[in-house]
Amino acid sequence: MAFGDGALQQHYRLLLGIEAPWRVEDVKLEMADKKVEIRLSWTEGAKARCPECGQDCGVYDHAPERSWRHLDTMQFQTIIHARTPRVNCSTHGVKTVVVPWAEPHGRFSRLFERFAIDVLLCARSWTQAQALMGLSWDEVRHIVRRAVARGLSRRELDGLRYLGIDEKNFGAGQSYISVMTDLERSRVLEVVEDRTQASAEALWDTLSEVQRWQIEAVAMDMWEPFLKASRERAPQAEVVHDKFHIASHLNEAVDEVRRKEHKELMAQGDATLTGTRQLWLFNPLNFTAEQAVEFASLRDSGLKVARAWAAKELFSRLWHYRYEGAARKFFRNWFGWVSRSRLKPLIKVARMLKSHLDNILTYLRHPITNAVTEGLNSKIQTLKANARGFRSFENYRLRILFFCGKLDLYPL
Ligand SMILES: [Zn+2]
Numbered sequence: 001m002a003f004g005d006g007a008l009q010q011h012y013r014l015l016l017g018i019e020a021p022w023r024v025e026d027v028k029l030e031m032a033d034k035k036v037e038i039r040l041s042w043t044e045g046a047k048a049r050c051p052e053c054g055q056d057c058g059v060y061d062h063a064p065e066r067s068w069r070h071l072d073t074m075q076f077q078t079i080i081h082a083r084t085p086r087v088n089c090s091t092h093g094v095k096t097v098v099v100p101w102a103e104p105h106g107r108f109s110r111l112f113e114r115f116a117i118d119v120l121l122c123a124r125s126w127t128q129a130q131a132l133m134g135l136s137w138d139e140v141r142h143i144v145r146r147a148v149a150r151g152l153s154r155r156e157l158d159g160l161r162y163l164g165i166d167e168k169n170f171g172a173g174q175s176y177i178s179v180m181t182d183l184e185r186s187r188v189l190e191v192v193e194d195r196t197q198a199s200a201e202a203l204w205d206t207l208s209e210v211q212r213w214q215i216e217a218v219a220m221d222m223w224e225p226f227l228k229a230s231r232e233r234a235p236q237a238e239v240v241h242d243k244f245h246i247a248s249h250l251n252e253a254v255d256e257v258r259r260k261e262h263k264e265l266m267a268q269g270d271a272t273l274t275g276t277r278q279l280w281l282f283n284p285l286n287f288t289a290e291q292a293v294e295f296a297s298l299r300d301s302g303l304k305v306a307r308a309w310a311a312k313e314l315f316s317r318l319w320h321y322r323y324e325g326a327a328r329k330f331f332r333n334w335f336g337w338v339s340r341s342r343l344k345p346l347i348k349v350a351r352m353l354k355s356h357l358d359n360i361l362t363y364l365r366h367p368i369t370n371a372v373t374e375g376l377n378s379k380i381q382t383l384k385a386n387a388r389g390f391r392s393f394e395n396y397r398l399r400i401l402f403f404c405g406k407l408d409l410y411p412l
Contacts, residue, residue, distance in 0.1 A: 021046030040082040050089035060088035070109040110411040151407025164370040167195040187406035191397040200229030217366035221245040239359040250312040253345035258305040
C-alpha cells in the first residue's frame with residue numbers, strides 16, 4: 001500500500017525530524033510483513049556539506065541505496081531507505097555526506113540504537129531482548145560493539161589512583177580472563193584473555209604512561225605474574241594483596257584440615273565433624289542461634305580444625321592495625337604460633353603470607369581491596385553464564401564492558 005497524498009510523508013518527515021533538502025519521497029505500508037518502508041531523497045540541485053570540513057559543496061553523485069532500521073511504528077518495523085549524496089569537495093575530494101538520522105556505518109537510526117541499548121541493558125537475557133526487538137544475534141552484536149567502542153573512545157581515565165587486577169575463571173576447564181578495575185569508581189576498565197604476565201601487561205597498556213604513573217596502589221591476589229607485570233609497567237604503584245583473597249587461602253587451609261581430621265575421626269566411628277563444613281567457613285556473626293550453639297561446642301572441642309579456625313580468625317586482626325611496626329610484631333607472633341601448630345595446610349599459607357608480607361602491610365596505607373567491586377564480580381559471573389559459542393571471549397569482553405564499564409554508550 002502506498003500513500004500519495006503527502007499527509008503521511010509530512011507525518012514521517014516530522015517524526016523523523018527530517019529537514020530540507022532531505023525529503024520523504026514515499027512511505028509504503030507492507031501489511032503482510034508488518035513493515036513500514038520510508039524512502040528519503042535529497043532534493044536535486046541542493047548543495048551538501050563535506051563531512052570533513054563542513055563546507056557546502058556540489059553533489060557529485062549518490063551512493064548506492066542503504067537502509068536503516070528505525071523505531072517501530074505501532075509494532076511495524078520501520079525501515080528508512082536512502083541513497084546518500086556524495087559531495088565533491090575542493091579540499092577533500094569525493095566524500096559521502098553524513099545523514100542526520102544515523103551515525104556513519106550504522107545499520108540503525110540513532111534513535112533505534114539508543115532504544116536497543118536501553119532494552120539490552122534492562123533485559124534479563126539478550127535472547128529475550130533479541131526477540132522483543134526482532135533482531136538477529138548478529139545485529140545485537142553490531143549494536144553492542146558500536147556502543148562499547150563509542151564508550152571507550154569517550155572514556156575519561158585521568159586521575160585514576162587505585163586499580164584492581166583480578167583473574168576470573170572463564171568457560172569450561174582451566175581458561176581464565178584477567179580484569180582491570182578502577183576501584184574508586186567501581187568500573188571495569190579492560191578484560192583480556194588468560195592470567196599470565198603478558199595479559200596483565202596488556203591490561204596496564206590500556207593506560208597511557210602518564211596515567212600509569214599516577215596509580216598509587218593496585219589490589220591483587222598473591223599471584224606472581226600479576227606482581228611482575230605491575231613492577232614492569234608501574235613500578236611506583238604499591239601492590240596491596242587483596243585481603244579477601246588472603247581470607248580465602250586461609251579458608252581453604254581450614255577446610256583441608258577439617259577434611260583430613262573428619263576422615264580420621266570417621267575411621268574411629270566418630271561423626272563429630274559431619275555436616276560442619278560451612279560452620280568453619282561462615283562468619284560467626286551471621287550464624288543462626290542454632291548454628292551458634294553448635295559451633296560454640298565445636299570451637300572449644302580441642303579439635304585440630306578448631307585450632308586452624310582460631311588461627312584464621314586471629315589473622316583478620318591484622319587489618320585493624322594502624323601502624324606498620326605493630327602490625328609486623330603481630331604477624332611475627334601469629335606466624336610463630338601457626339608454625340608450632342603442626343597444621344600443615346595452615347603453615348603453608350602462613351609461609352606464603354610471610355613472603356608477601358611487605359605487600360600485605362601496604363593495606364595499612366592504602367585500604368583497598370578487590371571486593372570493593374564485589375557487585376561487579378557477581379555481575380561478571382552472571383554474564384559468564386550467557387557467554388557461549390564461537391568467539392565467545394570477545395563477546396564476553398563486550399558484555400562485561402557494556403554492563404560494568406560505566407561507559408557512555410549512546411549515539412549522540
Ligand atoms: Zn572538505
